[in-house]
Amino acid sequence: MIRLDGVTKQYPDGTVAVDDLSLTAPDRAITVLVGPSGCGKTTTLRMINRMIEPTSGSVTIDGQDVLAMDAAQLRRGIGYVIQHGGLFPHHTVERNVAAVPLLLGTPKKQAITRARELLELVGLDPALGRRYPSQLSGGQQQRVGVARALAADPPVMLMDEPFSAVDPVVREQLQDEFLRLQGELGKTIVMVTHDIDEAIKLGDHVAVLQVGGRIAQLARPAELLAHPADNFVADFLGRDRGYRALGFDSARVPLHDEPTVSLGATVSEAAARAGSDGWVLVVDDRRHPQGWARPADLPGEGSIDERALALGGTLARVDGPLRLVLDAALSSPSRRGVVIDGDGALAGTCRATEVLSVIETRERPSDPGDPISHPAS
Amino acid sequence: MIGSIIDWLTSSASWSGADGILARLLEHIGYTLLVLVIAAVIAIPLGLWIGHTGRGRWLVTAANALRAVPTLGLLFALTLVLLPVLPGDTAFLVPSVIVLVLLAIPAILSGTYAGVEAVDPAARDAARGIGMTGVQVLVKVELPIALPLLISGLRAAVLQVVATATVAAYVGLGGLGRFLIDGLATQDYASTAGGALLVAVLALALDAPFALLERLVVSPGLTGRTRPLRPSEPNRTAPAGGST
Ligand SMILES: Nc1ncnc2c1ncn2[C@@H]1O[C@H](COP(=O)(O)OP(=O)(O)O)[C@@H](O)[C@H]1O
Ligand SMILES: [Mg+2]
Numbered sequence: 001m002i003r004l005d006g007v008t009k010q011y012p013d014g015t016v017a018v019d020d021l022s023l024t025a026p027d028r029a030i031t032v033l034v035g036p037s038g039c040g041k042t043t044t045l046r047m048i049n050r051m052i053e054p055t056s057g058s059v060t061i062d063g064q065d066v067l068a069m070d071a072a073q074l075r076r077g078i079g080y081v082i083q084h085g086g087l088f089p090h091h092t093v094e095r096n097v098a099a100v101p102l103l104l105g106t107p108k109k110q111a112i113t114r115a116r117e118l119l120e121l122v123g124l125d126p127a128l129g130r131r132y133p134s135q136l137s138g139g140q141q142q143r144v145g146v147a148r149a150l151a152a153d154p155p156v157m158l159m160d161e162p163f164s165a166v167d168p169v170v171r172e173q174l175q176d177e178f179l180r181l182q183g184e185l186g187k188t189i190v191m192v193t194h195d196i197d198e199a200i201k202l203g204d205h206v207a208v209l210q211v212g213g214r215i216a217q218l219a220r221p222a223e224l225l226a227h228p229a230d231n232f233v234a235d236f237l238g239r240d241r242g243y244r245a246l247g248f249d250s251a252r253v254p255l256h257d258e259p260t261v262s263l264g265a266t267v268s269e270a271a272a273r274a275g276s277d278g279w280v281l282v283v284d285d286r287r288h289p290q291g292w293a294r295p296a297d298l299p300g301e302g303s304i305d306e307r308a309l310a311l312g313g314t315l316a317r318v319d320g321p322l323r324l325v326l327d328a329a330l331s332s333p334s335r336r337g338v339v340i341d342g343d344g345a346l347a348g349t350c351r352a353t354e355v356l357s358v359i360e361t362r363e364r365p366s367d368p369g370d371p372i373s374h375p376a377s
Numbered sequence: 378m379i380g381s382i383i384d385w386l387t388s389s390a391s392w393s394g395a396d397g398i399l400a401r402l403l404e405h406i407g408y409t410l411l412v413l414v415i416a417a418v419i420a421i422p423l424g425l426w427i428g429h430t431g432r433g434r435w436l437v438t439a440a441n442a443l444r445a446v447p448t449l450g451l452l453f454a455l456t457l458v459l460l461p462v463l464p465g466d467t468a469f470l471v472p473s474v475i476v477l478v479l480l481a482i483p484a485i486l487s488g489t490y491a492g493v494e495a496v497d498p499a500a501r502d503a504a505r506g507i508g509m510t511g512v513q514v515l516v517k518v519e520l521p522i523a524l525p526l527l528i529s530g531l532r533a534a535v536l537q538v539v540a541t542a543t544v545a546a547y548v549g550l551g552g553l554g555r556f557l558i559d560g561l562a563t564q565d566y567a568s569t570a571g572g573a574l575l576v577a578v579l580a581l582a583l584d585a586p587f588a589l590l591e592r593l594v595v596s597p598g599l600t601g602r603t604r605p606l607r608p609s610e611p612n613r614t615a616p617a618g619g620s621t
């Protein structure tokens with residue numbers, strides 16, 4: 001557990017970057033610091049590994065005062081992913097990843113072997129280990145940065161905008177992999193981002209900071225969306241709060257049997273099975289949904305092949321978040337949302353009105369008067 | 378004219394003896410190496426320290442200003458001052474060496490400092506952040522990344538010192554400068570031109586080992602001298618059945 005207690009940082013030029021901030025980051029959970037640029041996120045993060053010394057207040061990790069420890073020693077025990085990657089350009093990728101174990105005295109051969117395993121763990125081909133950082137794409141470099149931070153298997157990780165330097169598609173991918181990895185490793189993580197969507201997606205707890213280094217609200221993502229503490233937080237969260245909050249609420253919705261045809265069936269077969277609106281769901285031989293087709297629009301003699309499928313229409317899982325279930329209905333060309341089971345096979349379809357009925361009967365998200373003092377999920 | 382230079386350069390008489398080409402060449406190389414070692418021992422640690430701490434940048438500016446001091450004038454002034462206090466030949470050697478060291482320092486100091494300065498702040502920050510001590514940051518990160526510019530500085534210094542070491546002859550010392558000065562005095566233009574040619578060839582010859590050094594010690598990650606590999610993001614697609 002990382003604990004900041006009444007921490008203040010005033011820079012020599014008088015800027016108060018962090019003002020009397022108290023925060024607890026529970027074990028094995030991701031605590032995200034989010035806020036506009038210049039609000040003191042990086043300063044707060046760097047006071048945990050003493051890259052910046054607080055002006056006053058205390059920082060402890062598992063009850064140990066970090067200010068009482070040797071700074072270099074302390075940092076070797078904390079994984080640190082810095083904002084701009086910060087890979088060593090003169091070292092190969094595997095040597096970069098092995099940097100901390102080598103500092104700690106691990107024999108070189110063993111450190112490099114371990115580095116290759118870590119590359120694999122973060123989704124990189126271990127063969128990339130022989131390259132130099134300049135030979136990697138931005139997304140690959142970010143992965144190497146994460147691998148380096150993990151190399152000595154530290155219980156605590158600090159991450160400063162680890163996914164900011166890549167395009168949105170790669171970022172999504174890195175975030176998903178990061179969550180999978182955290183599911184396996186269960187590190188105690190403090191992460192900084194200016195992207196509220198990233199904070200809500202990744203955080204078990206989210207601390208919204210406002211300029212001047214004060215916490216405007218500390219809450220779980222669902223609570224944040226349901227009960228922003230003040231106008232600043234509400235503005236920062238942005239639009240679609242109610243809809244985004246559904247991303248944290250899962251419930252079963254009524255499912256309807258959906259007539260299907262197999263890929264390769266004739267158009268006349270499909271026409272016979274289509275609903276009154278003319279749409280029919282196409283599945284493969286394992287009953288995995290492939291898309292919707294409207295036989296009336298197709299030449300009568302042909303068969304249903306991939307070109308006949310209408311694009312669009314997201315899939316939702318049976319016990320997935322209501323946001324995805326509702327979206328499946330809204331995005332479907334037939335307005336019937338496709339719901340799949342855990343194996344990806346068709347479970348049935350849902351209707352937007354029925355999903356909304358389920359939402360209306362749901363309990364409101366927990367009361368704002370219940371701050372997060374309870375341990376992480 | 379050219380014929381007489383070639384005659385001079387190729388006659389065995391001009392190569393042998395205490396004042397022959399071979400002896401002068403070795404003297405010249407000796408001065409150059411002595412000066413370079415002294416200058417490097419002063420300028421490299423100083424440049425590393427200034428780059429690492431960010432303190433004392435004015436020293437780099439000051440050293441560069443030294444380049445404006447006329448070498449010959451300084452040499453004569455120093456010789457006059459030191460002649461009474463130094464014994465024997467050292468009275469001539471020490472001023473020459475000082476002048477040449479002062480000439481070599483700015484290039485090496487600027488190169489070293491600029492090399493450390495050019496280190497990506499993110500890499501330096503990461504080095505501290507993963508738990509390197511100040512010395513480790515300097516030795517394991519800043520110095521290796523500074524090497525290309527540091528070696529450029531050394532090479533510039535070598536060229537300058539080889540060319541300028543000819544002035545030592547003005548105060549009665551040896552080296553290839555003797556052929557230039559004595560040749561002028563005795564109107565033996567073949568030896569003057571031949572001496573100048575030898576200086577130029579020596580400068581090039583002494584540059585070669587540094588070029589080799591650079592290839593050996595500078596990481597391919599810095600020079601781009603890497604095998605031609607095309608970075609490619611492994612293809613990853615969302616898991617089947619994924620949504621939004
Ligand atoms: N070394 C420094 N000296 C003076 N002011 C600084 C320094 N570092 C950051 N600041 C100021 O402190 C505030 C917080 O900075 P920072 O923690 O980097 O914010 P964030 O990471 O949230 O963008 C900003 O106003 C910034 O200008
Ligand atoms: Mg920042």
